[in-house]
Amino acid sequence: MKIHVLAEEVASKIAAGEVVERPVSVVKELIENSIDAEATRIIVEIIDGGTKSIRVSDNGTGIPVDELEIALERHATSKITKETELEHLHTMGFRGEALPSIGAVSRLVITSTASGYPQGGFVETVYGKKGKRGAAASREGTSVLVEDLFSNVPARKKFLKSTSAETARINAMVNKLALAHPEVGFTLVSNGTEKFNSNGSGDLKEIMSSTYDSQTVDSLIPVEGERSKGSRLSGYVSSPSITRANRSAINIFVNKRWVESRILSQAVDDSYKGLLMKHRHPIAVLHLEIPPSEVDVNVHPAKREVRFRNEGFVFSLIIRTIRELLISYSPVPLITPDLSLGFASQAQPRVGDNATINRNQPSGDYYFNAEYRHTDEIKPTNDSGIKSEFGLFPKQILPTLRVIGQASQTYVIAEGPSGIFLIDQHAAHERTNYEAILKKFEAEKPDTQLLLEPLVLDLSPEQIETLDQFHATLLGHGFQIEPFGERSYLARGFPSGVSRIDPETLLIEILRMLKQTNSYSQAFESLAASIACHSSIKAGDTITHDEMTSLIRKLEQSKSPNTCPHGRPTMIELTTVQLEHRFGRR
Known part of the structure; x- marks a missing residue:
């Protein structure tokens, strides 16, 4: 086939396919045009998920009658006039592609009355070809009617989902645009039924309440x-x-x-x-x-x-x-006041749960260090591209606790200035080990336990690829592994303290985990968390009072003492106020 220039009709359909993927694309583009026209009220009406009809009406500044036909030309826009303005865009649209793209795959009618003009007008295009045009009496603003979308592109139309699915997409998009512009009132009507409405008060939280x-x-x-x-x-x-x-x-x-x-x-x-x-x-x-x-x-x-x-x-x-x-916000979960239900049956509130936050509670002042407040200076990441939570997260501070004892060989009981703390010994030890591993990695001083006899590992091609990709990360965490033949590797050392799992099993598990990660940063933190987990005290382990005290002292020095690296809480608190209430002292 010879090289030739595509016919205008074919080129228009291809260009429309990039901008107009489905009915929700039409709704988005038309709403953004209304926003650029300084509208404060936008009404979207759809029939059959937008496949039969879409109408977007606004009270914006409108389009002058003599510019209506120009608006349907490709790359015709009022948003920019020169290339340099692309670097300082303050409008939603700027390419002049939306209206001609929509018009190429639908029956499109634009009716508009511009601000300051005595009369409005309308213009029609039918699948990219000029249709009727003339004067029209309408209020100030613009109304765009789109009918029979994709009827001239059967291949595109057959890939649309059900009416309910397309309606749901449009509903979600209108909701997003309302969240983006809370100062604009939005109404969505589907098949005559109102699906969404916002009053344009500017209250973002009010719009979220509709979702x-x-x-x-x-x-x-x-x-x-x-x-x-x-x-x-x-x-x-x-x-x-x-x-x-x-x-x-x-x-x-x-x-x-x-x-x-x-x-x-x-x-x-x-x-x-x-x-x-x-x-x-x-x-x-x-x-x-x-x-x-x-x-x-x-x-x-x-x-x-x-x-x-x-x-x-x-x-x-x-x-x-x-x-x-x-x-x-309150970082230590509180035991809910109604203890009559028993500890096991109660859902534990977490950080920032407003229903349980007591801002007058003395313990609240212990958990935030102003030294770590956000400043204008954002430090760059290190050369490896890996940034641990130490450089990005402010520090939590735990009050000094007095160890009382151990419960169920799983929880350390301790007393603080505001009440009793129940501390999960495994989660707490996991947190302290995790932060110690991160510090040693950043200091390039990993703890490695050398094997008395090197371990020969036969790995699959996928495992070898993962090992090569994350070799530096593994080395920084105490693994010493080197090639030993075509598909074999020689393991000479593993991270210190990992004695509860077979070294080969640990490495295979870690390689599987690393293969699933999306980035070196995620691999770095996941690896540290895995090593910390395998080297920590377990639930059911009996530990001495001195060991409990040592664990709590380390937790007090931790940067994020309230959760383990996997997000589980390390402790819950029963406040003195709650105790006095339960014993009838208040």
Whole structure:
């Protein structure tokens, strides 16, 4: 086949496929146009999940009659005029692709009356071809009607989901855009039934109440970060007691633009490191304000992704702001006052659970060290690209505790200034070992226990690949392993203190774990946590009073004494006030 230029009709359909993936794409693009037109009220009406009809109406500044036809031309826009303006974008749209792309795959009618004009007009396009146009009496603002979406592209239409699924996508998108612009009122009507409504009061938490139950909303922690290098983080995050099984509840908006960013979502997850159980994620609605020159929004056809000039700064800003906030809330879980149900049956509140926080409680002042408060200076990561929690997280401080004894060969009982503490000996030892391992790694002084006789390991190709990829990380944690033939390796040393598991079994388990990690940073922390777990006291071990005291003293010096590296609590507290209440002294 000879090289030739595609017909305009074919090229338009291809271009439309990049911008308009499904009905929700149309809704998003039209709403963003309304926002750029300074609308304060936007109404979205859909029929059959948007496949039959989509109408987006607003009370914005409108489009002058003589510009309606131009608006349907590709790359026609009022947002920018020259290339340099791309570095200082303050609008949602800027390419001039949305309307012509939508018009290429639907019947499109735009009706608009511009501010200051006595009369409005309308223009129609049918699958990319000009249709009717003329005068129209309408209120100030714009209404865009999209009908029979993808009817001229059967291949695209057959890949759409069910009506209910497409409706759910649109509902979720309208909700996200309402969270991005709480000052704008949104209404979504599907097949004549109102699905979503916000009043445009500017109250972000009020909009979140339409998505989450009242208990979740009441437990949200406000994020009010200080401005740093022209950037600011604000919004709400959940306490560690409320989690989700995936990251779908993490919503991040960059300069009021909803974005999908693994980096930002990972930063939010890392803020909770050690506070959540494995495979659990927080709820977050965060607004990141950043100078437009520091972020590139022109990297994705649908503008869902962005690229930062300084990713490290943004990553650290999110982690430090949220982590300080979480630690400033009550970090030690409290035993609920109704002890008549028995300890085993009661759900233990976690860090930041507003339902159990007593801010007048004396113990609250012990857990936050102002020395670690967030400053404008974000230190760069080390050369290996690995940043442990010591450099990013502020320090928690545990009060001095007096050891009383051991219960069930599992829990250390201790007395503090505000009550009685029950400490899980394995979780506590795991935490202290974990932090000791991190410090030795950073100091490049790993503890290695040399084997009397080197161990020959026969590894699979996948295990060899993982071993080669993470060799430096393993070496830094005390493993001494070297090639010994084509598929064999010679293990000369393993981390000290790991005596409860066979060395070969430990290495195979760690290689399997490392293969599943997403980054060197995650591998580094997962490896340290695994070694700490295998070298710690177990539940059921009897330990002496001196050993208990030594463990508690080390925990008091720990940077994050309240949870083990996997997110389980190391302790719960029964306050003096609770004791006096139960014994009728109050």
